[in-house]
Amino acid sequence: MNCTEFLANLTDYFDAKTASSLRSELEQHMADCSHCYVTVNTTRQTIEIYRNDELFELPESIRTKLQQAVLIKCAKMKENKGRKI
Amino acid sequence: MAMTATPEENALHPDLLLIAKVKAGDLSAFEQLMRQYDRQIFRIALHITQNREDAEDIVQDTFLKAFQKLDQFQGNSKFYTWLVRIAVNESLMRLRKRRSQKTVSMDEDIQTEEGSIPRDFADWMPNPEQNYNQSELADILRRTIQGLPPGFRTVFALRDIDGLSTEETAKALGLTVPAVKSRLLRARLQLRERLSRYFRVPTGAHPL
Numbered sequence: 328m329n330c331t332e333f334l335a336n337l338t339d340y341f342d343a344k345t346a347s348s349l350r351s352e353l354e355q356h357m358a359d360c361s362h363c364y365v366t367v368n369t370t371r372q373t374i375e376i377y378r379n380d381e382l383f384e385l386p387e388s389i390r391t392k393l394q395q396a397v398l399i400k401c402a403k404m405k406e407n408k409g410r411k412i
Numbered sequence: 413m414a415m416t417a418t419p420e421e422n423a424l425h426p427d428l429l430l431i432a433k434v435k436a437g438d439l440s441a442f443e444q445l446m447r448q449y450d451r452q453i454f455r456i457a458l459h460i461t462q463n464r465e466d467a468e469d470i471v472q473d474t475f476l477k478a479f480q481k482l483d484q485f486q487g488n489s490k491f492y493t494w495l496v497r498i499a500v501n502e503s504l505m506r507l508r509k510r511r512s513q514k515t516v517s518m519d520e521d522i523q524t525e526e527g528s529i530p531r532d533f534a535d536w537m538p539n540p541e542q543n544y545n546q547s548e549l550a551d552i553l554r555r556t557i558q559g560l561p562p563g564f565r566t567v568f569a570l571r572d573i574d575g576l577s578t579e580e581t582a583k584a585l586g587l588t589v590p591a592v593k594s595r596l597l598r599a600r601l602q603l604r605e606r607l608s609r610y611f612r613v614p615t616g617a618h619p620l
C-alpha cells in the first residue's frame with residue numbers, strides 16, 4: 328500500500344468501516360510510514376479540537392428570544408389559516 | 413411513490429409523535445422540537461455563513477419554514493435531517509446575498525486540489541490547544557475554517573461537529589455518498605494542514 332491508497336481509505340478508517348483485512352493493511356502502512364502516522368493523528372486531533380470547542384454555541388438568552396419570536400409567528404400563521412395546520 | 417417507513421418504525425421516533433401533535437394544533441409540541449434542535453441548526457448555519465447575526469436569522473427562518481411546510485414532511489427520513497436540509501438552503505441563500513453573487517453553491521471551489529495531499533508532517537504538541545488562551549484559540553479555529561470553501565465547511569460541520577452519518581449528510585445536502593466522503597477527506601486534511609502551523613512541535617524541540 329502506498330500513501331495515496333492510504334489516504335483514499337482514511338475516511339472509512341476513521342469511521343471504523345473498513346474490513347479487518349484492509350484495516351490491518353492500513354495499520355501496517357502507518358507503522359512503516361511516519362508521514363501517514365502523523366497525518367492520521369493530527370487529523371484526529373483536528374476533528375476533536377473543533378468538536379470540543381464552544382465557538383459555535385448559541386447563548387441561552389438568544390435561544391429563548393428566537394424561540395419566542397418563532398412561536399409568535401407560528402401562532403399568527405395558524406390564526407391566519409383559520410384552521411388546524 | 414417514495415419509500416415510507418412502516419407505521420411501527422414511525423412510532424419509535426419521539427419526534428413523530430410531536431409532529432403529529434403540532435399538526436393537530438399543539439404549538440407547545442413545536443416549541444419542544446425547537447428546543448431540541450435549535451443549537452445544532454445554529455451551529456450549522458454559523459459554519460456555513462460565518463456570521464452570527466445571519467445564523468440567528470436562519471434559526472428563525474428554518475423553524476418557520478418547517479412549521480409552514482410540516483404537511484410536506486413525509487416521515488421517510490428523520491425530521492432532523494429534513495430540518496438540516498432547510499437550514500442548509502437558507503444558509504446558502506444568505507451567503508449569496510452577502511456576497512451579492514450567484515456562484516455560492518455546494519459545488520463551489522471543489523475543483524481545487526489544495527490540501528488533498530498532506531505536506532506538513534510535523535507532529536503536534538500534546539494538547540496543542542492549551543498553548544493558546546480561549547480567545548486566541550477561537551480566533552485560530554474561526555480563521556482556519558473560514559478559509560475552506562462553503563461546500564467543504566458544511567460537510568465538515570455536519571459530519572464531524574454535528575455527528576450526522578455520511579448517508580444523512582448526503583441526504584441533507586443533496587449530494588451522493590462518495591461526494592460527501594471526498595469532501596470530508598479534503599476538508600479534514602485542509603484544516604489539519606492549516607492548524608499545523610499553530611500546533612506543530614516547534615523545530616528543534618522534542619515532543620513529550
Ligand SMILES: [Zn+2]
Nearest residue numbers: 329330360363
Ligand atoms: Zn504513507
